[in-house]
Amino acid sequence: MGIIDWAFRKSPWILHFNTGSCNGCDIEIFATLTPKYDVERLGALLKGSPRHADILVVSGPVTRQASGRILRIYEQMPDPKKVVAVGTCCISGGVFSNGGKGPCYNVYPGLDSLVPVDAYVPGCPPKPEAILDGISKVAKKAGVGCK
Amino acid sequence: MSSSYERIFDIPIGPQHPALKEPAMLKLKVDGEHVVGVDLDVSYNHRGIEKAAEYRTYIQNLYLIERICGICNVAQTLTYCLAVESLHGKEIPARARFLRIVAEEISRINSHLLWLGVAAHEIGFDTFFMHIWLDREITLGLMEALSGNRITSSYNVIGGVRRDVTEDLLSRIRKGLDDLEPRVKRYREIAINDRSILKRTQGVGILSPADAAATSAVGPTLRASGIKSDVRADDPYSSHDQVPFNVITSDGCDAHARIIVRLDEILESIQICRHCISKLPAGPILQRLPRRAPQGEAMSRVEAPRGELFHYICSDGSDKPYRCKVSTPTLANLPALVRMLTSKGRYVVNIADVPVILASIDPCFSCAARVERTGGV
Numbered sequence: 001m002g003i004i005d006w007a008f009r010k011s012p013w014i015l016h017f018n019t020g021s022c023n024g025c026d027i028e029i030f031a032t033l034t035p036k037y038d039v040e041r042l043g044a045l046l047k048g049s050p051r052h053a054d055i056l057v058v059s060g061p062v063t064r065q066a067s068g069r070i071l072r073i074y075e076q077m078p079d080p081k082k083v084v085a086v087g088t089c090c091i092s093g094g095v096f097s098n099g100g101k102g103p104c105y106n107v108y109p110g111l112d113s114l115v116p117v118d119a120y121v122p123g124c125p126p127k128p129e130a131i132l133d134g135i136s137k138v139a140k141k142a143g144v145g146c147k
Numbered sequence: 148m149s150s151s152y153e154r155i156f157d158i159p160i161g162p163q164h165p166a167l168k169e170p171a172m173l174k175l176k177v178d179g180e181h182v183v184g185v186d187l188d189v190s191y192n193h194r195g196i197e198k199a200a201e202y203r204t205y206i207q208n209l210y211l212i213e214r215i216c217g218i219c220n221v222a223q224t225l226t227y228c229l230a231v232e233s234l235h236g237k238e239i240p241a242r243a244r245f246l247r248i249v250a251e252e253i254s255r256i257n258s259h260l261l262w263l264g265v266a267a268h269e270i271g272f273d274t275f276f277m278h279i280w281l282d283r284e285i286t287l288g289l290m291e292a293l294s295g296n297r298i299t300s301s302y303n304v305i306g307g308v309r310r311d312v313t314e315d316l317l318s319r320i321r322k323g324l325d326d327l328e329p330r331v332k333r334y335r336e337i338a339i340n341d342r343s344i345l346k347r348t349q350g351v352g353i354l355s356p357a358d359a360a361a362t363s364a365v366g367p368t369l370r371a372s373g374i375k376s377d378v379r380a381d382d383p384y385s386s387h388d389q390v391p392f393n394v395i396t397s398d399g400c401d402a403h404a405r406i407i408v409r410l411d412e413i414l415e416s417i418q419i420c421r422h423c424i425s426k427l428p429a430g431p432i433l434q435r436l437p438r439r440a441p442q443g444e445a446m447s448r449v450e451a452p453r454g455e456l457f458h459y460i461c462s463d464g465s466d467k468p469y470r471c472k473v474s475t476p477t478l479a480n481l482p483a484l485v486r487m488l489t490s491k492g493r494y495v496v497n498i499a500d501v502p503v504i505l506a507s508i509d510p511c512f513s514c515a516a517r518v519e520r521t522g523g524v
């Protein structure tokens with residue numbers, strides 16, 4: 001295990017981006033950061049800049065307006081990087097996918113149509129325990145498949 | 148305002164920025180340290196919900212409308228249900244009306260606590276943020292016990308509510324409220340006395356009563372400017388006329404007044420919940436309504452945690468709405484926000500105060516994103 005993998009496992013810093021979420025997932029992500037669930041005990045910190053982050057936590061259906069930004073943020077993050085898609089919307093468009101008849105006019109059919117995703121956390125919104133699980137699994141998986 | 152700088156610079160904030168919890172783009176025009184103009188783009192969350200609603204039945208729409216905003220989902224479904232019920236011209240059972248109030252007030256407490264935490268975070272008081280969010284878990288627990296989910300509750304359905312309460316659950320809610328009340332009182336004390344909170348919020352983001360009225364501000368933003376206006380009192384929609392409560396106002400007109408107004412509203416909501424629980428009428432919780440709504444138009448408004456929420460539904464007699472229009476409180480508060488963010492005369496806005504002012508209206512851009520701005524990503 002190289003030093004980068006080792007460091008990644010001990011301090012998976014998080015960047016949160018809302019790509020058009022209804023806020024349900026966002027507040028659960030914030031609840032994950034606050035005392036009751038406290039993701040910080042895994043060494044995870046919420047960061048403001050993509051350049052400091054290892055894990056991109058995305059919530060919400062990817063809207064056309066936000067799609068360019070998510071690509072830019074993903075490219076600004078240093079390698080190795082991981083992406084966690086939180087919420088059904090982010091995974092597949094969820095309620096905004098018009099029951100199999102394609103997404104709403106402004107929504108992409110899932111985050112993985114734009115950037116590679118390492119963990120999917122289903123739920124609408126997922127419980128903080130599930131988000132915690134997603135983040136810790138990704139941190140453990142670190143190093144595998146990264147440049 | 149005197150400044151040695153001649154030129155006016157643009158500072159873009161967003162759409163991804165540590166001070167923003169949701170994507171939005173603020174282009175600040177600054178003259179030295181002072182903000183002299185602002186250009187706001189809140190369309191990043193536009194998902195096309197109003198259009199999507201036209202392709203779904205009234206029942207399916209319930210779950211779509213709920214997802215306009217996760218924080219005030221109870222208010223969203225309530226407004227939608229009221230509009231559909233008024234299309235049918237039917238009253239819903241009294242027990243359901245009281246249970247709706249309980250759910251609405253619990254979600255208001257939750258929303259205000261959440262906001263208070265975010266506001267504390269914006270002024271750099273993270274300890275306060277963490278404490279508040281820990282206590283907020285009490286309300287989430289109550290919501291989960293009442294409806295089965297922490298956030299997206301689907302509690303209101305067309306014609307009533309989805310779940311009944313038991314005696315056991317009522318006493319649990321009572322206990323939760325009893326636990327919460329002293330905590331909120333303590334936070335109110337801290338917000339009034341703590342020097343760092345006072346320094347960061349007093350005199351910041353001033354909205355005079357005249358400006359508040361001129362820009363049609365709503366909700367706690369309006370009430371913190373001393374104007375008494377609350378849909379629950381002015382146009383009681385769900386048995387609110389049988390519940391005694393005070394409309395909280397403050398004359399501070401600044402960000403600090405908005406904190407106090409919201410804290411007082413939490414205490415008021417706790418009383419409303421207690422009253423509804425003790426006076427809960429017996430009877431059914433659901434009045435079944437036909438799938439097709441009669442032809443016509445209906446409007447409804449509700450006091451959501453952030454202010455007046457307005458729905459309009461046009462029906463052509465089928466089982467799908469012909470048009471669904473939503474007007475949310477954040478949208479109504481944006482003109483007031485622009486005024487608060489612009490230095491004028493002796494009132495100056497420093498760049499460092501921008502996050503506090505922005506947070507003080509409790510923005511919810513996922514509600515406000517009703518249109519898409521094309522042309523720039």
Ligand code: SF4
Nearest residue numbers: 022024025087089124
């Ligand atoms: S998955 Fe559900 S809670 Fe999360 S953003 Fe989508 S609609 Fe909101």
